[in-house]
Amino acid sequence: MKFCLKKLLVPAAVFCALASVIPVRAQSTAQPADPAREHILLVMTDGLRWQEVFRGADPSLLTKANNDDRPVDALVRQYVRSTPQQARAALMPFLWSHIVPEGEIYGNRDKGSDAHVTNGFNFSYPGYSETLTGHADPRINSNDPTPNPNVTVFEWLNKQPGLTGQAAAFGAWSVIADAFNRQRCGFTDNAGYDPLTSIPITPRLDLLNHIKTETPRIWDDETFDAPTFYTSLEYLQAKHPRLFYLSLGETDDWAHAGNYGRYLEAANRVDMYLKRLWEFVQANPDYRGHTTLILLTDHGRGDAPVEWKSHGQKIPASKYIFIAAMGPGIPHNGEVSGGSAVTQSQIAATVAKLVGKNWNKQTPAAGQPLPGITVSH
Ligand SMILES: [Zn+2]
Numbered sequence: 001m002k003f004c005l006k007k008l009l010v011p012a013a014v015f016c017a018l019a020s021v022i023p024v025r026a027q028s029t030a031q032p033a034d035p036a037r038e039h040i041l042l043v044m045t046d047g048l049r050w051q052e053v054f055r056g057a058d059p060s061l062l063t064k065a066n067n068d069d070r071p072v073d074a075l076v077r078q079y080v081r082s083t084p085q086q087a088r089a090a091l092m093p094f095l096w097s098h099i100v101p102e103g104e105i106y107g108n109r110d111k112g113s114d115a116h117v118t119n120g121f122n123f124s125y126p127g128y129s130e131t132l133t134g135h136a137d138p139r140i141n142s143n144d145p146t147p148n149p150n151v152t153v154f155e156w157l158n159k160q161p162g163l164t165g166q167a168a169a170f171g172a173w174s175v176i177a178d179a180f181n182r183q184r185c186g187f188t189d190n191a192g193y194d195p196l197t198s199i200p201i202t203p204r205l206d207l208l209n210h211i212k213t214e215t216p217r218i219w220d221d222e223t224f225d226a227p228t229f230y231t232s233l234e235y236l237q238a239k240h241p242r243l244f245y246l247s248l249g250e251t252d253d254w255a256h257a258g259n260y261g262r263y264l265e266a267a268n269r270v271d272m273y274l275k276r277l278w279e280f281v282q283a284n285p286d287y288r289g290h291t292t293l294i295l296l297t298d299h300g301r302g303d304a305p306v307e308w309k310s311h312g313q314k315i316p317a318s319k320y321i322f323i324a325a326m327g328p329g330i331p332h333n334g335e336v337s338g339g340s341a342v343t344q345s346q347i348a349a350t351v352a353k354l355v356g357k358n359w360n361k362q363t364p365a366a367g368q369p370l371p372g373i374t375v376s377h
Contacts, residue, residue, distance in 0.1 A: 032374040033329030035356025036162065039242045039291040041277055042351060044131065045270045046124060046173065047252030047311060049301045050115070050322045053095070054108040054335075056080075056087020057264050061304050067261035075261050079268075084110075091264060092271040095324060098278065099293065103326025104333035106342045106370075114341035115323045117299055118367075122311050122318040127298030127344060128179040128247070134348030134359055134366025145174060145221075147181045153348035153359050153366075154243055155185045160357055166242040170232035172249035174221040180245075188235065193223055196231050199238045208234065222249045225266065229273045233280065240286055242355065247298075248273070255301060258309050292327030292354050296347065323347070323370070329354050331372035346370050 051058065057079035062072050081087040089096045099105070107115035119126035119136035129140040132152035139149065158167035167187040169180050174192025182189040188198045195209035212227035225248040232246050250266035274295065281287040301308050302315040311318030323342060345367030352359035353369040360366050 030331050030372075030374060031328045032376040033292065033327070033354045034290060035354065035375050037286075037290040038328065038354050038356075038375075039244070039281075039287050040351050040354060041244050041246070041281070041291060041293045042347070043246045043248070043270075043274065043277070043293065043295045044128070044298055045248045045251045045267070045295070046298055047255055047301055048267055048270070048297045048322075049255075049308065050107045050109060050320055051303075051308075052088075052091060052264070052267060053105075053322045054088060054110060055084040056089075056091045058260075058304055058308075061260045061308060062264070063260075066258060068259050070261070072261060075264060079264055091268055094271045094275040094278070095295070099274070099295065099324050099326045100334055102332065103293075103324065103330045104336055105322060105324040106336045107320065107322030108335060108337070109320060111335065112338040113336045115296075115321050115343070116319045116341060117321060117344045119344075120319075121313055122299045122315065124173070124252070124298050125175055125179060128176065130344045131296065131298065131347045132179060132245075134345050134363055136345065143175060145178045147178050147183055149181075151363075152180055152185070153352050153363075154180060154187070154245060156359070156362060157243055157352060157355060157357060158185070158187050163242060163355060163357075167245075168232075168235055168239065168241040168243070169245040169247075170228055170235070171245075171247040172223050172225055172228040173247060176247050190231065190235075192221055193217070196235065199235060202234070202238075205231070205234050219249075219253055222253060225250045225269060225273070229276075233276065236277075236280060240284070243351070246273075246277075251297075255309055260308075290328065292325060292330060294323070294325045294347065294350070296323045296344065297321050298344075325350075325370070327354075329374050331374075333372070340371070342370060343367055 059080050079090050081090055106113050117127055119130045125143045126140045130136050133150045154167045157163050169189045171191040177189050177191035180189045190196050193213055195213055208227055208231050212223055248270055254262035254266055281291045299311050300318045300320040301311045302318055307315050349359040349366050350369040353373050
């Protein structure tokens, strides 16, 4: 659950195999995206701090008190390293071994790279709406489940020639259904505890639906990430959408709960899910060589030792986020140092540009595409 709305009911990698499956390309000039064939995988994980993304686990936060009073020895062994480079690779191995070397990542404030949200609220629904529409909207000022009055870039693209019926969205948080405006958007918008019923029910999907709806709930409005992710993967495999959106939530929930151990584990699982998505891409000719993966968060959080648990207007530094991407059309900038700030409001136009459409013409308030995005014409 997001921000103040969340009831804080606090409850009690195999990376090496991948190297042979997905080769890391040497640094080279980006191939332009072919907009007629390009696929988008837009993934967000809620409230994951740039601090952990770029520095890895913070040993000062990895204490028994921040781990539901359980020992942290195993977590220390798994995630604590002597340098930020080693620690972040331990936490998010796919991000640092594949996405960054083959693409780019903004937001390392230790290197002068600034990525931030422009909505001024620094909590979830305003962040999702900014990402999906390309602009802040002062009406989106709470996490209440109110259908988005704005049209998202997904809703618009889904009606464009060549892209009709190509969008799908999945969210662990129930309000993702509202961010896309499920009643109006015209595509699968599966969120929270809702079973997926818009595609033929295979035995696997049936089991996922049962697990999602019957597992005891910690958060009233948000599932664990696993059923949401594997449900989205079932859809991806069945329907091959060109515009795929996935929002995961545990990184935010466990941080609000003050459970740094589970927060780290959730971030590590997000990385594993990205790897699974990319394995799907490599195994499917429609997608291989024609897919861009974008990862970001809806908001940041405060600093250690206390404010890391929270975010919002009262924690100004929680406006800082990270944005990572790889695929055709994405510059091979790697880890960006310095340079101009980038914002969450640039994602919608970036998505549209990669599939050959101009979101800024449609929605003048939207941010421009990220710098250096190239498409063939
Ligand atoms: Zn939150």
